Amino acid sequence: MTDASNAAPLREKKSLLVVDARTKKRNAAEARFKMYGIIAITLGLLFLAVLLTTIISRGTGAFTQTFISVPVELREDKLDKKGNRNLEDIKKVSTFGYNPLLGDALSAVIAEGGFTTEITKSKELRKLLSSSAVGQMRAYVIENTDQIGQTVTFDFFASSRVDGYIKGRVTREDLARDKNLSAEHLDLVDQMIEAGVVRKKFNPSFIFGADASESRPEQAGLGVSMLGSLFMMLVVLFLALPIGVAASIYLEEFAPKNRLTDLIEVNISNLAAVPSIVFGILGLAFFIQFCGGYLGIAAMKASAPLVGGLVLTLMTLPTIIISTRAALKAVPPSIRDAALGVGASKMQTVFHHVLPLAAPGILTGTIIGLAQALGETAPLLLIGMVGYIASNYPDSVLSGFTDPNSAMPAQIFEWAKRADPAFYERAWGGIIILLVFLMTMNIIAILLRRRFERRW
């Protein structure tokens, strides 16, 4: 038919059993490319392994704490001079008033255990314990006034130096320049460990407790800031999900395609890439200074999870909108045609057919957006959700939104920033908790996607 059929054939006839040079070259290129891929994945896994082992090896220590059990005689002559168990009078005794009791109790422990030590002064002895010990006693006495006059055994936190010594962080050499503890103390601690008075055990208050001041790392916990994070996530979920889904549905299904919607589209994509700290300063200027200060809305104040939630909502919206639009786009147009073809309105089409099919994608996007928001730190620093803000759980759900609080990542940042190396360990421990949350959320996202995935 054409000239080609008359010309010499382009390919010589050759046996299939002989691999020609060109094929060899192509196969070699393919093998090389596969190898690059495998190297890349191996490197990635290696980094992941290094990361995880570092986090786990450094962080697990934070979940255990050294405790010293001390039987204390709650002497009536010190705690309730009048002897009528009047709560007001008992409350008048400050933590200072408990110091002598503690010193005596420690001396008694030494005498009873037959420990040998040069240290005799009450003040020096008390250095073994966390300075939270007297507060713990006082709180106990106020709760249980009937125990005054009795001997009660307390499990006090050991001071962070003692804890560090037991965990291997603090050595005798380090203590040479440390006025908080001396080598003498450590000799005593060695004997106390022997006798079982000093023990290292699991410390739930790291997970559930509140942050503590710089001088009491042993007492600091993540619980209250976890709650701050929870309240922020509630705000984000209940604002970002409906707003994001509504915006996406409008843009994807209803909006005319014109300059304006193009502009909006480009801006949403750009917003997703705006550094989070920008949202932080926006939150500071708009929510706190304008809404809270100028308009006088009391709930909009610095460090309130409500404000944090609003800032994170702004940050999460683009993520949710982008993933929701992708999920809507993925619904085949034939489904829309089918619904419109039987006379469903546009809205019925969207809500009866398109949205249910897009739901798994929307949920996944939302959870990933929430996970992102949960780990976000920078904007929170700007609106004052930093460490040691709240030392107690909020009194009610409402005050959970408005009372100053911190959030998990901000709390971790705060710990990492503090001078005492005991806080450093807690920062790693906090990261473990944060990662557990993020992993749980991602697993939920995967499960939801599996659960709702449908074929058409």
Added chain:
Amino acid sequence: MDDLRYMEMPVDQDTKISASNVQIYYGDNQAIKDVNVEIADKTVTAFIGPSGCGKSTFLRCLNRMNDTIDICRVEGTIKIDGDDIYDNAVDPVQLRAKVGMVFQKPNPFPKSIYDNVAYGPKVHGLAKSKADLDVIVEKALRRGAIWDEVKDRLHAPGTGLSGGQQQRLCIARAVATEPEVLLMDEPCSALDPIATAQVEELIDELRQSYSLVIVTHSMQQAARVSQRTAFFHLGNLVEFGDTSQIFTNPQDSRTESYITGRIG
């Protein structure tokens, strides 16, 4: 070509749809040029023509499915029962209840067979009660010639049926809303010969109650099922007349070359 049925049935029916001077544009690109056509009631009208000549475009304008395409613009008038369907007062949703559509690719909802058929009547409030709805669904499935195959698994997913069954389900879904006109865009292109025969038989039955418009690439199919045929070429309606006449005695040379297979 002795399976052609074109000698039967002279067409003499009321006009259901009349289109005059219809121009359709996609942006600057004109897809339909000055088409005038009258589609009769209780008749099957076939649209034939080479690929890209605008058959689907014109068909989709008859129930305003093209509204969903932003760049699509329609000029001229299309009247159904004398009402201009592009009038501002017309709600396309109401129009589509009256003018149903079956698509080229079977597109059941990813729901149960029952829900597929029940959806239209539910949206239009045709059923007062669950029992009513059951009756409507059964009737539609029977008219779709699929009742016997699915009556035992009404609550199985519609997407689990075979291609031919899915297409008949889509036809049942379209007739469930009691339309007056049924538009079908290559309804058999995804079907095997047996399913095609079933659908064709179905089309012939549906002619008793509806005005049907079918787009097809199969000359034999057009000849078998339709009474009137319109031949489109490059956006023009070249020839429109009784199927028997178009296939035996085409007036235009382009029509002749197409049906004898010389252009396509």
